[in-house]
Every structure is written in structure tokens, then in C-alpha cells.
Amino acid sequence: RQCGAFTRRPYGSGTSPDPQKGGILQYLCNWFCDIEYLVGWSAKLRYRNLRRKNAYYGYTKDIYGDNVAAAFFVLSHRGRVRFQGQETWFCPDQRGKYSSDFLQLRDVPVVAIDLTGSVLNYDGLDNLVKLTALKSLDLSHCLHIDDWTLSRLHVFKDSLEELSLAGCPQVTERGLACLHQLEHLRRLDLSHLPSVATPGLIRILVEEMLPGCEVVGLGPRDGLAPISGTQTSRDGREEPSVPSEDRRAGEIPA
Amino acid sequence: MALECDVTSCCPAVPGWSQLPGPGDPQQGLGMAWGWDLEKEVVKFRKKLKESLPGSDWDPLGTTKGLPPEQADVVIVGGGVMGWSVAYWLKALEPRRDALRVVVIEKDPTYSRASTVLSAGGIRQQFSVPENIQMSLYSAFFLRTINEHLGVVNEPPVDIQFNPSGYLFLASEDGAAKLENNVRIQRAEGAEVSLLSPAQLKKKYPWINTDGVAVASYGLENEGWFDPWSLLNAFRRKAMSMGVYQCFGEVISFTVSSREIMMPEGELTFSRINYVRVQMPNSLEYQPVECSLVVNAAGPWSRKLAEMAGVGIGPPDTQEGIKLPVEPRKRYIFVWHCPDGPGLDCPILVDTTGAYFRREGLGGNYLGGLSPAEEEEPDIQDLEVDHDFFQEKIWPYLAHRVPVFESLKVKSAWAGYYDYNTFDQNAVLGPHPLVENMLFITGFSGHGLQQSPAAGRAVAELILEGKFKTINVEKFSFQRFISGEQVLERNIV
Numbered sequence: 001r002q003c004g005a006f007t008r009r010p011y012g013s014g015t016s017p018d019p020q021k022g023g024i025l026q027y028l029c030n031w032f033c034d035i036e037y038l039v040g041w042s043a044k045l046r047y048r049n050l051r052r053k054n055a056y057y058g059y060t061k062d063i064y065g066d067n068v069a070a071a072f073f074v075l076s077h078r079g080r081v082r083f084q085g086q087e088t089w090f091c092p093d094q095r096g097k098y099s100s101d102f103l104q105l106r107d108v109p110v111v112a113i114d115l116t117g118s119v120l121n122y123d124g125l126d127n128l129v130k131l132t133a134l135k136s137l138d139l140s141h142c143l144h145i146d147d148w149t150l151s152r153l154h155v156f157k158d159s160l161e162e163l164s165l166a167g168c169p170q171v172t173e174r175g176l177a178c179l180h181q182l183e184h185l186r187r188l189d190l191s192h193l194p195s196v197a198t199p200g201l202i203r204i205l206v207e208e209m210l211p212g213c214e215v216v217g218l219g220p221r222d223g224l225a226p227i228s229g230t231q232t233s234r235d236g237r238e239e240p241s242v243p244s245e246d247r248r249a250g251e252i253p254a
Numbered sequence: 255m256a257l258e259c260d261v262t263s264c265c266p267a268v269p270g271w272s273q274l275p276g277p278g279d280p281q282q283g284l285g286m287a288w289g290w291d292l293e294k295e296v297v298k299f300r301k302k303l304k305e306s307l308p309g310s311d312w313d314p315l316g317t318t319k320g321l322p323p324e325q326a327d328v329v330i331v332g333g334g335v336m337g338w339s340v341a342y343w344l345k346a347l348e349p350r351r352d353a354l355r356v357v358v359i360e361k362d363p364t365y366s367r368a369s370t371v372l373s374a375g376g377i378r379q380q381f382s383v384p385e386n387i388q389m390s391l392y393s394a395f396f397l398r399t400i401n402e403h404l405g406v407v408n409e410p411p412v413d414i415q416f417n418p419s420g421y422l423f424l425a426s427e428d429g430a431a432k433l434e435n436n437v438r439i440q441r442a443e444g445a446e447v448s449l450l451s452p453a454q455l456k457k458k459y460p461w462i463n464t465d466g467v468a469v470a471s472y473g474l475e476n477e478g479w480f481d482p483w484s485l486l487n488a489f490r491r492k493a494m495s496m497g498v499y500q501c502f503g504e505v506i507s508f509t510v511s512s513r514e515i516m517m518p519e520g521e522l523t524f525s526r527i528n529y530v531r532v533q534m535p536n537s538l539e540y541q542p543v544e545c546s547l548v549v550n551a552a553g554p555w556s557r558k559l560a561e562m563a564g565v566g567i568g569p570p571d572t573q574e575g576i577k578l579p580v581e582p583r584k585r586y587i588f589v590w591h592c593p594d595g596p597g598l599d600c601p602i603l604v605d606t607t608g609a610y611f612r613r614e615g616l617g618g619n620y621l622g623g624l625s626p627a628e629e630e631e632p633d634i635q636d637l638e639v640d641h642d643f644f645q646e647k648i649w650p651y652l653a654h655r656v657p658v659f660e661s662l663k664v665k666s667a668w669a670g671y672y673d674y675n676t677f678d679q680n681a682v683l684g685p686h687p688l689v690e691n692m693l694f695i696t697g698f699s700g701h702g703l704q705q706s707p708a709a710g711r712a713v714a715e716l717i718l719e720g721k722f723k724t725i726n727v728e729k730f731s732f733q734r735f736i737s738g739e740q741v742l743e744r745n746i747v
Contacts, residue, residue, distance in 0.1 A: 029408050039407045047402050122398060148398045151418035154474050173598075173616065174417040174478075180458075180599035181474070201616055205598040 050144065053077075054124030064103060066130040067110045071102045073127040074113050077120065082112040084133060089114070109133035117141045122149045129155045140166035140189065147175030154181040164189035166217060171195060173202045180209045191217025318539055322501035322532050325544045326357040328717065329530050331505050331559055332551035333360025334370040335482065335703055336695050338489035339710025340549055342404070345496035347714050357499040357543065359532055367637060369553050370486050370703060372670025374587055374612070374621065376479045376602050377704035378421040379445035380471060382436045382744045383680065386701070387443040388725045389708035394476035396707035397485070404492040412488040414480040419601045419613070420473040422459075423745070424655075426606040430468040436745060437471050446474040461596050463657055466606060479602060479612060482703050503532040506540060508548070508563045510689075523574055526690050527563055547691045547717060554582030554671040556682075556696040563689050573688060576735050580682065580697040583674040584632045588644045589614060589621045592662040596620075609651040610747050619665065624648045625700070625747065632669075639667040672700045678740040681705065683712055684731040693717070694732060699746060 028035040061069035067083070071090065074081045075098045080091035083105050089112070092098040110131050121144035128134070134156050139145050145168045153160070160182050165171050172195045179188070188210065196202050196218065203218035305312045322329075328344060330337045341358050348354050365371050377397070379390045396403060401411045425433040433449075440447045449471055452464040494500060512525035529542040552559045560578040561567060568574030600613040600620075611622025624647055626632065632640060644664060653660045675682060675697035682697040695713045698705060708725055715723045722728065729741050 026408055036407050043405065043407070044402070147416055147418055151475050151478075174415065174419075177598045178418045178420070198616065202598075205616065209598045 050119060050121060051123060053119050054121050054126075056123070056126045061127075065106050067108060068103060068106055070110055070113070070128050070131055071105075073124070074115060075102070077115060077118040077124075079116070079118055080112075080114040081110055083108045084111045112136040112138075114138040115142060119144055120149075121145065122152065125149060125152050131156070133159050135159055136162040138162075138164045139168065140164045142168055144170065146170035147172055147178075150175035151178045153179070157181045157183055160184060161186045163187070165193065166191040167193070169194050173197065173205075176202065176206055177209075179206070182210070185210055185213045187214050187216065189216045193218070318534060318537070320502055320534065321539075321541045322357050322359065322503065322543050323355065323499060324541065325355070326499070327354040327545065328356045328547045328549060329543055329545040330356065330358045330549040330551055331530070332549075332553055332556075332696075333358050333365075333490075333500070334368050334551065334553055335486045335489065335706040336553070336698075336709060337549070337551035338486060338493055339706045340551060340695060340713050341498045341710075342489050342493040342496070343711045343714030344717065345493060345498060346403070347711075347718055349718070352497060355499070356493075356497075357501055357545075358493070359501045359503055359505060359530075361502075361504045361535075363502045363535070365486075367671070369671050369673060371483050372587075372637075372668060373482050373703045374479065374623070375482045375703060376421065376477075376612070376747075378473055378477045378602075378701075379440055379443075380421055380423055380436065380447060380473055380477070380745055381701075382432075382439060383729070383741060384439060384443050385725060385727050385729055386680070386705070386743060387440055387445055389705040389712075389727070390701075391444060391476065392708040392711070392725060393704055393706065397480065398476075400485075400488065404488040406492055406495050409491065412484065414484045414488070416478055416480040418475070418478040419599070420475075420477045422473075422601040422603045423471045424455075424467045424604065424606050425469050425471075426466050427468045429606065432744065433469055433471055445476070448472050448474055459596070459599070461656055461658060462603075463655055465654070472601065477602075485703070485706070501532060503534050503541075505530055505559060505562070506533045507531045509542065510564055512564070520572075522688060523564075523568075524688055524690060525564055527692060545691075547693065549693045549695060549713065549717075551695045553673040553696060553702075554580070556580045556673060556694065560686075560689075560692070560694075563686075563692050565686055565689055565692070573736055578682065578694070578697075578732075579677040579735060580673050580675050582634045582671040584634050584637070584669050585623060585625060585672050585700070586632075586639055586643060586667055586669050587621055587623045588639075588648065588664055588667040589619060590662045590664045591617070591619050592659055593618050594658050595662075596656065596658075603655070604747055605651055605655050607651045608747070609648050609655075611652060611656075620662075622648065622652070624651070634671065637669040637671075639669050641667065673697055673702065674699045677735055678742045679746050680741050680743045681709060681727070681730045682732060683709060683727050684716060686732050687736065699743070701743075701746070 025039070029039055057069045057073050060072050071081045075090060075092055078092050078096060080089040081102070082089045083102070085108065090098060090102050111133055112135060113128065116138055120139065120142050129152065137156070137160060145165070150171065161184055163182065163185060166189045171193055176190070179185070188206070190206070193199070199218040203215055206218070207215050304310060330340055337358050337360070341356050344354055344356050362368065377390060377394060379387050379394070381387050381390065397414060397416060400414060404412050423433060437447050437449055449469060450458070451469065452467050455462055455467065455470050456464050490500070508527045509529035509531070510525045510527055512523050514521050514523055527545065527548050529544055530548060531540045531542050533540040548563070550556050550559055557566070557578045557580050564574070566575060566577030595618055596613065602610060602612040604610040609622065609624040611620050614621045626643070626647070641664070644667070673696050679699040680697070682694040684693060686692050686694065693713055693716065695709055711724055712722050712727050715721070734741060
């Protein structure tokens with residue numbers, strides 16, 4: 001059944017999808033085991049890289065303490081960090097370099113972290129969970145933040161006042177349900193969440209769940225593709241003015 | 255079929271000939287004079303030729319489709335989440351590619367009575383036995399990184415739709431000490447569980463009636479519910495892509511060879527399963543599969559399968575006579591609608607009485623159930639739902655605990671089987687002492703789905719390496735039925 005290189009695999013990766021859609025790589029994967037393994041290995045390498053980038057800064061934590069280690073982690077991910085009592089943010093410049101002044105602030109708690117667009121994931125939060133005085137956390141446009149990661153944010157329940165999850169593609173309404181732990185939350189930014197299926201309903205449910213919190217985003221038009229004829233909104237009632245899917249382009253409406 | 259029929263198209267006899275076209279007919283091609291459409295005939299001929307060449311489906315002798323291979327290394331009986339988990343881990347951990355030939359045999363291709371797909375799909379770490387907590391923690395880690403493990407190249411990613419809402423266990427005065435002890439054990443194993451007083455409970459969840467609640471425990475991380483069918487299909491897809499054979503059929507008997515050996519405690523019969531007879535669905539035909547190991551992942555029907563191998567057949571006071579204490583128990587799940595019920599933050603609430611419920615979707619629907627008392631166990635013959643059970647037993651408890659549930663409307667219900675371990679309600683993992691090559695992975699009594707990745711890995715490690723490496727589940731071996739030591743799980747829902 002399998003005799004070395006260049007054999008077609010009868011039990012290979014599921015059904016053979018349309019070659020035109022996947023391109024030449026897809027076609028080669030369907031025909032040759034070796035190409036399939038190479039593609040599989042490249043996926044594994046991507047996961048390994050992500051884990052490496054989110055590694056735990058244990059050494060820094062032992063020497064400098066939790067707050068400085070967290071700041072170091074954030075700065076090395078090109079984020080910004082602000083300490084208690086300071087007005088200015090520590091941030092890296094264009095080329096990713098940052099000053100080491102934050103190393104002096106050993107016992108000053110970190111109050112605000114901005115990790116927009118970073119590769120933070122569940123494991124990377126190990127570096128941030130010990131921050132007991134964190135007031136503002138900005139995780140917008142982080143591609144690897146998912147529902148499991150949101151379930152870890154309960155550690156900030158006594159202090160977090162501002163949270164932003166705008167533009168995180170893997171956050172769904174199931175993860176938003178576990179934000180009820182954050183009792184002191186005042187501002188929650190949930191704009192442009194493509195995986196949340198019914199934004200309007202979720203907004204109402206989140207507002208009910210967090211009564212003292214201002215929820216930004218998740219409006220009726222939020223997160224949907226710009227009006228160009230093909231609308232993928234599940235709830236048709238939310239967009240009465242948008243042309244429906246079954247109308248062909250160029251057709252004059254009846 | 256290629257040669258049997260369709261003579262008319264090969265030799266264009268009656269239909270083609272009866273309509274001779276006129277000379278001025280514009281739609282005829284070559285050969286029009288004979289009323290014989292050459293292009294169509296050429297296409298048909300090519301199709302028939304392709305079918306008769308090797309590599310096509312055509313089969314004159316009519317071999318049965320779907321037979322298992324005649325020889326396999328590991329035969330896994332039972333195609334639920336446990337069986338496929340073992341199959342996946344065997345392939346993931348094997349020392350060389352294709353080192354083992356693994357066959358998974360499943361009786362029902364529609365999975366209509368399978369416990370996996372009828373399960374409520376919860377995962378929790380709030381157990382009282384440390385090994386159970388470790389298995390659940392490992393399974394949570396597995397589900398979190400499911401695409402790294404079960405992702406197949408060029409297939410869509412696996413989405414088990416996990417809701418991280420947590421389990422909330424309520425305890426009355428009598429059970430408070432036990433609950434706090436359990437939480438201590440859970441925290442020692444690394445589970446994130448918090449204790450709540452009635453006041454804190456009321457503040458967090460205003461819709462709960464805290465009457466009769468002394469303390470509550472809430473799982474903060476790695477607890478919630480997910481879709482069992484997605485997990486099953488993910489395991490199956492990945493295992494099949496790694497070369498596991500799937501066979502739909504029923505195991506009717508084993509061919510066992512045995513010998514008597516004199517042991518210090520007396521003469522014992524040691525036996526080995528040599529062949530597994532698999533009968534094809536809706537047919538009398540069977541295939542004997544020669545195998546070296548059999549994994550019993552048959553869930554509620556594990557005892558029947560074990561008896562085919564001779565487990566429990568013998569005089570009652572001997573080792574041979576000890577049966578596998580796993581039997582099917584019917585459990586109901588009811589789905590109801592309540593318009594003003596708990597919102598998005600509703601966890602899986604397990605009441606002091608044992609009744610549980612959780613939110614289902616976003617439309618005000620909830621699902622829940624209750625494990626009946628021993629003497630009220632329903633009949634296991636079929637999966638019919640007894641709606642009176644909800645009216646009389648579950649609804650009063652729910653209405654007492656959550657006052658808004660006094661007005662609710664039951665939308666639907668279903669029933670499924672627990673593979674209930676009557677001895678101590680915990681898993682049976684590992685080999686049988688007398689039937690040398692049968693391994694058990696059954697008896698989970700309702701918390702199987704959430705432990706399936708860990709249990710599958712444990713049994714696969716046992717097969718490949720001879721011992722448990724990741725989590726030591728020696729405690730759950732068959733030996734405890736012989737020695738009589740119960741490993742009681744007190745937190746059964």
C-alpha cells in the first residue's frame with residue numbers, strides 16, 4: 001500500500017478538494033505523500049515558533065520580579081507598557097529597540113499593557129498573570145487569542161477596568177461568556193470580531209452580563225464586509241438595506 | 255455493471271434501429287444512416303473499457319465490501335471516542351511509520367445509540383481522585399491544542415466549539431466538608447477552582463436561590479462544554495489519515511486458546527485471543543481477524559464483549575468468575591426553553607441534589623438532567639424517554655434552585671447510556687490478569703468523553719511501551735475487582 005516516495009495515499013487527507021481552489025500545492029499534496037508530509041512539517045514548525053515566541057520569561061522573573069519581567073515580555077513583543085505613577089508609556093522605537101529604564105522600576109506595578117497586533121497566545125499569558133494591579137489591557141488584532149485565552153483573564157478580576165479585543169479573529173461568543181468574572185470592567189471594546197455570529201444579540205447579552213461596563217462595537221454593521229453585493233450576515237433582519245445574496249450582480253431589482 | 259446488461263448500446267439493435275432518420279435531419283453526425291449516434295456510442299464504449307481495466311470498481315465475483323483485513327496487530331472493538339482516541343494515539347506514538355496495523359470495529363455506522371454523541375459534552379476537573387483530575391487536565395490541554403494534534407494537511411481546522419463557562423457545584427451543610435476537601439485535592443493537582451460562600455454566589459449569579467447551599471465551588475479555567483461529535487470526527491479523520499482501518503461490523507465471538515497453569519493460589523486458566531470474528535452488517539458473512547491485541551472500548555456493552563473472551567465465565571468464587579462490573583445505565587437529557595433564564599454567564603450548575611443544567615445556545619434554551627437513585631434506574635432495553643421523570647424529579651429541584659425555571663417549556667429530550675461501573679464508578683484501564691491480550695478502556699460512568707484523550711494515550715503507552723508514562727493510572731486496573739479495593743469517585747454527576 002505504501003512503498004516509499006511518490007505514492008498516492010489511499011487513506012490520505014480526507015476527500016480530495018478541488019485542485020483549482022488550492023492551487024498547485026494542493027494538487028501535489030493530494031498526489032504525493034512526501035509533499036503532504038512537508039506541508040505538515042511546515043505547519044508544525046509554525047506552531048513551534050509560536051510557542052518559542054510565547055515562552056515564559058522565568059529567568060527575568062527570578063531576578064527582577066513579576067512586573068519587570070512582564071514589561072520585558074511586552075516590550076520584546078513590540079508592545080507598550082505603563083507603570084503606576086508614570087505618565088509616559090515605555091515602547092520600542094521603529095527598529096524594535098527600547099531603553100532599559102524600566103529595569104529600575106522593580107516594585108512598581110504595571111497598570112497598562114498594549115499588545116496590539118502581537119503573537120500573544122494562551123502560553124504567553126503566563127508572563128502576565130501575576131500582575132495584580134493591571135487596569136488596562138489592549139489585545140486588539142492579536143491573531144492567536146482564542147476562547148481558551150479569554151478564560152485565563154479571570155486573574156485580573158479585581159483590577160481590570162479596560163479591555164480591548166477588537167479585531168481578534170479567533171474570539172467567539174463562547175469566549176465572551178467567561179468575561180463575566182471581570183467585575184470592575186468599565187470599557188470593553190469588541191469591534192470587528194469576525195467569528196461572532198450574531199453581533200447585535202451578543203452585545204445585548206454582554207451588556208446584561210456586565211451591567212457597569214460600556215461595550216463598544218458589536219453594532220449591527222460591525223464586523224461585516226463592506227457593502228459590495230455579497231453579504232454574509234446570518235441574520236438577514238439586521239441589514240435591510242444591503243442587497244441580498246441571491247441577487248446576481250448587475251441585475252435590476254424587481 | 256459492464257458485461258451483464260445494456261446489450262442495446264453495444265450492438266445497436268432495437269431502440270436505435272427503430273427510428274431511421276430522414277435525409278434532411280440536421281442533428282445527425284457520422285453514421286447517421288444507421289440511426290446510430292457515433293459520438294455517444296464512443297463515449298459509452300470508453301466508459302465501459304475504463305471500468306473493465308484494473309483500478310476500477312468492477313467485480314464479477316462479487317466480493318463483500320467493508321471486510322476488515324485478515325490480520326491486524328491491534329483490534330479496537332468500539333468506534334466511540336475512546337476507541338478512536340486509542341487508535342489515534344497508537345499511530346501518533348508508534349516508533350516507526352506503519353509499525354502497527356490498527357483496526358477499529360464499530361457496530362453501528364449511524365452512531366444512533368453511541369454514548370459519545372448523546373453526551374452533554376462537559377469537561378471538568380472537579381473530581382475527588384487525583385488521577386481523574388490529572389486526566390481531565392491533560393484532556394483540556396489536548397483540546398486546547400487540538401489543531402496541533404489532530405490537524406490534517408489541507409483540511410479545515412478542527413473546531414470543537416468549547417464554551418469555557420465552568421462548572422458550579424453547590425453543596426449543602428452535609429456535603430460542605432467533602433466539597434472543600436475535594437477542592438483542596440483539585441488545587442494540589444493544579445486545577446483552578448475557587449470556593450464561594452452563599453453571599454458571593456448570590457452576588458455573582460443573582461438568579462440562584464441560595465437556600466440550602468453552604469458552599470459552592472466554581473472551576474475557573476479548563477472547564478465547560480464542547481461538541482462531542484466534532485471531537486469524535488477529528489480523532490477519526492486524523493487516525494484514518496495515519497492509516498487506521500475502519501470496519502463497520504459486529505464482533506460475534508473470539509477464538510481463544512487457553513492453558514492451565516498452577517499458581518501458588520491454585521490452578522488458573524490463562525488464555526489468549528487469537529482470532530476476532532467480525533460479522534458484517536445485515537449479513538451472515540463474517541471475517542476472522544487474526545490479532546495480537548484486543549482493546550475493549552465497547553462502552554456500555556463491554557461486559558458482553560468481555561464474556562465472549564471468557565471474562566467472568568467460571569465458578570463465582572474464583573478469579574475466572576469475576577465479571578467486568580460495567581453495565582449500561584440509561585440517562586436522560588431534557589432541553590427546555592425559559593425566556594428570562596440565566597444569561598451568557600450561566601455555568602454548568604450542579605445542584606446539591608445532583609440535578610444539573612447548562613445553557614444551550616443563545617436563544618434561552620437550557621439542557622440538563624439528573625442521575626436517578628439506584629432503586630429508580632430506568633429500563634435499559636431501549637432509548638425511550640420518560641417525560642414524567644422530568645416533571646416529577648428534575649423540575650422541582652430546578653425550580654427550587656433557580657426560581658425563573660418555574661415557568662419553562664420542555665422542547666425535546668433524548669436518552670443515552672452511561673457505561674456505568676457498578677463497583678466504584680471509575681474507569682477500567684489496562685489488561686485483564688487472565689486474558690492476556692485484552693485491554694480495557696471502559697467503565698467511565700459518565701465522565702468518559704472528557705477523559706478520552708488522556709485515557710487513549712494511557713492505553714496506547716501501555717501497548718507500545720509496557721507502562722504508563724504521562725499519567726500513572728495503575729489505580730484503575732482490573733486487579734482492583736479481584737482484590738476488592740474500591741477507588742471511589744465521589745463527584746459523579
